Amino acid sequence: xxxxxxxxxxxxxxxxxxxxxxxxxxxxxxxxxxxxxxxxxxxxxxxxxxxxxxxxxxxxxxxxxxxxxxxxxxxxxxxxxxxxxxxxxxxxxxxxxxxxxxxxxxxxxxxxxxxxxxxxxxxxxxxxxxxxxxxxxxxxxxxxxxxxxxxxxxxxxxxxxxxxxxxxxxxxxxxxxxxxxxxxxxxxxxxxxxxxxxxxxxxxxxxxxxxxxxxxxxxxxxxxxxxxxxxxxxxxxxxxxxxxxxxxxxxxxxxxxxxxxxxxxxxxxxxxxxxxxxxxxxxxxxxxxxxxxxxxxxxxxxxxxxxxxxxxxxxxx
Ligand SMILES: [Fe+2]
Numbered sequence: 609x610x611x612x613x614x615x616x617x618x619x620x621x622x623x624x625x626x627x628x629x630x631x632x633x634x635x636x637x638x639x640x641x642x643x644x645x646x647x648x649x650x651x652x653x654x655x656x657x658x659x660x661x662x663x664x665x666x667x668x669x670x671x672x673x674x675x676x677x678x679x680x681x682x683x684x685x686x687x688x689x690x691x692x693x694x695x696x697x698x699x700x701x702x703x704x705x706x707x708x709x710x711x712x713x714x715x716x717x718x719x720x721x722x723x724x725x726x727x728x729x730x731x732x733x734x735x736x737x738x739x740x741x742x743x744x745x746x747x748x749x750x751x752x753x754x755x756x757x758x759x760x761x762x763x764x765x766x767x768x769x770x771x772x773x774x775x776x777x778x779x780x781x782x783x784x785x786x787x788x789x790x791x792x793x794x795x796x797x798x799x800x801x802x803x804x805x806x807x808x809x810x811x812x813x814x815x816x817x818x819x820x821x822x823x824x825x826x827x828x829x830x831x832x833x834x835x836x837x838x839x840x841x842x843x844x845x846x847x848x849x850x851x852x853x854x855x856x857x858x859x860x861x862x863x864x865x866x867x868x869x870x871x872x873x874x875x876x877x878x879x880x881x882x883x884x885x886x887x888x889x890x891x892x893x894x895x896x897x898x899x900x901x902x903x904x905x906x907x908x909x910x911x912x913x914x915x916x917x918x919x920x921x922x923x924x925x
Contacts, residue, residue: 610688612675612699618711621645621904626672630698632687633678633705641733643677643708644903652678655686663690674698679705709733712754714762715908717846717894723822726846727762728894728908729754735898737909739848742768743822749773749789750840750848751896756789763793770795772818776850776896777837778804800829800836812838830884832877833859839884847887847915850896852880855911857899885915 620627629646631638632655638648654662668674674691676684681704691698701708711733717726727740736753740762747768749759752775763770770793773786777800787807790797798812799805814829826841833851837859840848851859858881861873884891890912898909911917 610685610699611702613702614707614711617675617701622713628669628672628674630674630676632676632684637679641901644901646677652683655683658686660690663687668696675701677701677704712758713902713904715906717908717910722843724843729758730902732902735900735902737896737898739894741842742766743820745769746771746820751776751850752785752789753783754785756785756792759789760793772796772798774798774812774840776839776848777834778802800838802836830880832861832873832880845892846894847891848894853884853893854895854897855893887915891915
């Protein structure tokens with residue numbers, strides 16, 4: 609077999625199976641993003657020229673399969689062929705990094721003694737972070753960014769029915785799948801108040817609270833990144849911040865904004881971050897994005913010191 613599909617490689621990495629991912633793209637492309645743990649050989653042009661010796665010097669572990677990767681899955685096929693000719697178990701990732709952009713993995717947020725389980729569902733390549741919150745037989749999803757089937761399958765594994773789907777804001781910089789997920793699951797679609805979308809939704813406003821027997825999710829309007837941006841506080845402990853606050857940064861107020869709008873949003877963000885600072889200092893921040901591709905390590909991207917750091921960053925910038 610000469611190729612491997614994204615789902616198979618994703619499963620291998622999630623299960624921790626030994627595999628070496630060999631990235632053959634030009635160095636500049638790899639700098640933008642890469643599969644975590646992959647190794648790189650800058651052989652793109654030589655592979656295109658079908659130089660038979662191009663990978664001869666590359667030291668590869670012999671005890672595991674090699675998966676070659678390029679941008680779209682064509683040059684990596686040449687690389688896999690050359691390696692196979694040397695007797696190495698090699699295959700090429702179908703569709704390359706373009707296809708890999710939809711790969712995902714899951715990390716559970718550890719919650720001691722809580723009846724709620726929180727899964728961080730990560731679109732690994734682009735660093736989009738979404739959340740599946742489940743308790744008893746019911747679940748909610750925040751900032752769905754993957755194929756709805758991913759959330760439906762996960763929920764069914766845990767015996768949950770998805771009842772509500774929420775977004776923290778209307779995304780300018782990545783695709784939301786919340787609407788499709790709500791349609792597929794029959795869940796209620798909850799969005800912050802705004803006029804950006806033309807499809808039906810239920811508005812969620814500042815201080816609105818969703819309560820079940822096991823969880824309480826409170827909406828905190830935090831304008832800045834966008835004017836409708838809203839954070840969600842779960843059981844007074846976990847804060848889903850969308851693009852308002854990250855473990856190592858704060859949301860950009862200047863996307864799709866002229867200078868005046870950007871200034872107004874920056875000012876709003878300053879006040880929003882100080883509003884969040886009033887929350888308990890051990891509040892765990894769970895953001896909507898991470899700047900690096902998400903590793904297959906099962907560890908949630910989160911931070912307990914982000915509230916103060918975010919407010920400080922805003923004050924000095
Ligand atoms: Fe955003």
